[in-house]
Amino acid sequence: MTEAIQIDHLSYTYPDATHPALADVSLDIAQGEWVAIIGHNGSGKSTLAKNINGLLAPTSGQVTVAGLPLTEENIWDIRAKVGIVFQNPDNQFVGATVADDVAFGLENRGMPRDEMIVRVDDALEQVNMSAFSSREPARLSGGQKQRVAIAGIIAQRPDIIILDEATSMLDPAGRLEVLQLIQALRERQSLTVLSITHDIDEAASADRVIILNDGAIKESGTPAEIFARGPELIELGLDVPFAERLKHALISRGVNMPAHYLDEEGLVNYLWTLHSTM
Numbered sequence: 615m616t617e618a619i620q621i622d623h624l625s626y627t628y629p630d631a632t633h634p635a636l637a638d639v640s641l642d643i644a645q646g647e648w649v650a651i652i653g654h655n656g657s658g659k660s661t662l663a664k665n666i667n668g669l670l671a672p673t674s675g676q677v678t679v680a681g682l683p684l685t686e687e688n689i690w691d692i693r694a695k696v697g698i699v700f701q702n703p704d705n706q707f708v709g710a711t712v713a714d715d716v717a718f719g720l721e722n723r724g725m726p727r728d729e730m731i732v733r734v735d736d737a738l739e740q741v742n743m744s745a746f747s748s749r750e751p752a753r754l755s756g757g758q759k760q761r762v763a764i765a766g767i768i769a770q771r772p773d774i775i776i777l778d779e780a781t782s783m784l785d786p787a788g789r790l791e792v793l794q795l796i797q798a799l800r801e802r803q804s805l806t807v808l809s810i811t812h813d814i815d816e817a818a819s820a821d822r823v824i825i826l827n828d829g830a831i832k833e834s835g836t837p838a839e840i841f842a843r844g845p846e847l848i849e850l851g852l853d854v855p856f857a858e859r860l861k862h863a864l865i866s867r868g869v870n871m872p873a874h875y876l877d878e879e880g881l882v883n884y885l886w887t888l889h890s891t892m
């Protein structure tokens with residue numbers, strides 16, 4: 615099976631820097647996998663994303679995307695396979711209406727109008743925004759704006775979507791909207807998702823979580839494996855899910871709690887069993 619993204623011994627040092635922003639990072643992401651990269655400010659997350667879509671060229675090492683080595687000749691083919699949703703929904707709009715905006719990338723590729731209309735309608739339907747196609751993007755909520763930005767990407771039928779802090783400016787409802795959309799898209803098509811995030815709920819939605827620390831991979835595992843290391847995460851300056859923090863607070867007060875990771879629902883269910891045996 616082709617890996618969606620292969621990163622082999624990637625190092626990157628900014629031209630004016632003495633310390634590498636990425637140091638010997640190796641990572642394979644399978645087609646259809648959802649991987650979340652977490653790490654404190656300055657750990658190298660954005661630098662990694664920029665090395666994956668060719669905005670930066672590795673100082674050493676190799677990046678391969680959908681089987682294509684990232685080189686100057688392949689860069690446009692690779693960018694057609696990788697869509698990036700950025701942090702600020704307001705900076706992503708170019709069209710006067712939602713439909714124009716979703717069509718923009720297709721127009722740039724010179725797609726015939728008939729095919730373009732079908733793709734735009736299909737993409738808006740997939741993000742549940744068909745009813746808004748003639749609206750002005752500026753008047754939408756944050757979550758709706760990010761859904762339109764995602765429609766603009768899926769209209770181009772990429773293999774990989776990178777969410778670069780894509781939910782960080784949204785309120786909790788908007789964040790949930792976007793995460794549920796990504797889940798739904800993945801159920802319908804084999805989409806590889808790489809989310810770079812500070813948001814612990816977004817990381818918890820992934821198949822695998824990778825912790826970057828000082829430009830290197832510190833840990834990699836399922837969300838449950840990673841979040842079970844609560845105190846270690848706090849030491850790395852990372853957020854810990856509410857349920858995990860509560861569990862540790864209860865342990866420190868002498869309550870007997872399971873060692874494995876519990877999400878909120880799991881914690882509530884466990885606390886009920888304690889209550890019923892008292």
Ligand SMILES: Nc1ncnc2c1ncn2[C@@H]1O[C@H](COP(=O)(O)OP(=O)(O)OP(=O)(O)O)[C@@H](O)[C@H]1O
Pocket residue numbers: 628629630631634635653654655656657658659660661662
């Ligand atoms: N243009 C640049 N020139 C020099 N150094 C840079 C540049 N951009 C980033 N760096 C440095 O590279 C390291 C990694 O930065 P990067 O932005 O990739 O981290 P990050 O994990 O994405 O941080 P954040 O969560 O704040 O976005 C940091 O030490 C940062 O100061």
